[in-house]
Amino acid sequence: MAKKATTVKTATGKKLQVVNPNAAGIDIAASEMQVCVPDDRDSDCNRCFGCFTQDLKSIVQWLKKCRIETVAMESTGIYWLPLYFILEENGFDVILVNARDVKNLSGRKTDEADAEWLMLLHSYGLLKCSFQPENEARAIRNLNRHRSNLLQSSSREALHMQKAMEQMNLKLGNVISDLLGKSGMAIIEAIINGNHNPTELAMLAEENCKATKEIIAQSLEGTWAEDQLFELKQAYDLYRFIQGQIRQCDRQIEMHLTRYRVYLESSSDVGFTRCKKRIGKKNAPDFDVERYAFDIWKVNIMVIPGMSAISLKRNKTTLGYYFRRIQSSHSCHSA
Template identity: 50%
Template sequence: MKKTKKEVVEMAMLNPNAAGIDIGSTEHWVAVPEDRDDERVRRFTAFTCDLHQIARWLKKCGITTIAMESTGIYWLNLFLLLEDYGFEVFLVNARNVKNVSGRKTDMSDAEWIQKLHSCGLLSNSFQPDNYTRELRTYTRHRQNLIRQASRYLQHMQKSMEQMNIKLHKVIRDLAGKTGMSIVSAILNGERDTEILAELRDRCIRASKETIMKSLEGTWREEYLFTLQQAYDAFHFVHAQIRQCDEKIEKALKKRETIEILGEEKSPIKKRRKTKNKNTPKFDVDSYLKTQLGVDITQIDGIDSLSGLNILGEMGSDFCKWPTRKQFLSWLNLVPNNKQSGGKLISSHLMNKKNTAGHIFRKSGSCLWKSKGPLGDYYRIQRAKNGGKAAAIATGNKLASIVYTMVTQQVEYDESILVKMKRHSQQKRLDNLQKKVAHIQKELEEAA
């Protein structure tokens, strides 16, 4: 009986000059096609001189395109250096380059990435330009500083609570003018509650007597020490935030060209919005208007700080996402539908971190008190599906509006949302009337 030969199916070679790199914190494994060098896979350490050696070796092997995993932040220096050498570099999600089970080594990973990339099976991740990367670094660092300042404010509140000082319970914001003035006076040795209460601002709703009662406590030395430490750290971090704001404004100014500055733009009627105390002191809105072409801060839920973070995460060129659906998918604001046999198995969001998507979700969750159509939409979704799903759904709508405004260069028009809401309500009313008419007809026939 003749044995039939097994047919081997070879995948099409779309990128013959492709290389694959497995990224590590201390070493990188680089794989090239078999016919380019006697040693197909090489190991390099992660020092800067070794990164240049990788680039020179890939040039010698005739490589034009390279794929690497996005491992932590270890990929960044090699990625930028290879781009400077003129290579086409693909940064791919580690989820898409999983190796065969049981054959997991750094060498085999590099070979597997090279094989997938040569067959054109890997898609490139979004990478910002140098300006956006610089602005993103500043805005993300600024957000980290704000979180640090919040922690030190909590430490101040804890120290006051340990002394049974209830000032942070009777005024809304301990970091405000009244709170900081009283805390500073306490640290300078003042203990008279009447003198301390005189430092309150006229906008404070609590009475002088209530503030005096809240300032009666036990002035223990160890708690005063921790209060002093937290107070100093809080003001030090805010000084760093001001320095960061200067860097952000400098980067924004650098981006503006003579042509952009020379354009005459019609003034936009500003809405009155609640001022965020963490917003930079310079005019953020004018920079957003200049670089995006539209004023996205007119949208409910998106203030100057959110707009600055959006610009820092995505830049001003939205052409990298050809369609709105691709944009929303990249933001992780749409369900990851999985179907099999014509049935929907799962529709959960992908478990991935996206800072830009988080900005839209946070902006959406801030609309629970808004009286506009977007606030109505959030409250309806919250009543139906809960707070988390409502934040995602409203963030999806905010991102859709921003994408449409920037790509089509149109200003925000709330009347469109109002008309859509009325149309939806009228449609629901018509359906209910049809159901009532149908039930009445059935009752008449039964009678």
């Protein structure tokens, strides 16, 4: 485990002590990795490697040959991930640091200088390690981010549907509260299937709609342009497809949550009280996020005002197990 900075008293005053003598620094880029080790370990102590898997294995072999135990690297984009994992698998203590925290080296910037600067700072214990979750928590976080991207894509297709209808002067969005609700989707599907009779389309609306059938029928008197109908169908099909992808993503997230709960040996009804607040259904995952969160943290943070199923899932995938330092929902609320 890498050590933090310490000072020693000398005749001339306090002096930083080398606490990680077996440290290396790696400057990460898209196509190459610059690796620096202490100059007493190899005659060529600052080497450039490629980015292919074989190159990453060569880095591991060279670091082992140089008796390196801990490595510091910058979190550059996503390029650090493969090397980070392969170093961890081979027993190295890897310190991932934010690039902006170490870019204080004056003069001409080079990859060699950056790698040496990282190695030097790490040898003195001056680097702050970025948080890295366990493998299951990382998988959940990656899938949650993927789900967010799918939701954005779904929203774009919903806007495309609305645009196509507006261009045909179909004002359905003005008379029903949610174009993507049961009534709106039933009417859109009927339009795509060739039914352009406003009265018949209005009858597909749910009884709980505030607008009357007559008003809904009036909003559905349009031009029925062939090109706009084609755009509406394509946007509708894409929206349905992406919604299916989101459901598949939810199943995958739930599978990893189950594994994570088993990994933590944390599944019990003791102390669990379901929050009585109304939880919105729109875009929410279709599994019991509240219960999984309680099993991981042993506290139901759904009681926090403003906490939703989506924000709860986001916190869970970002923080993982480490949120359990909060002891109770009361301390969550007061914080």
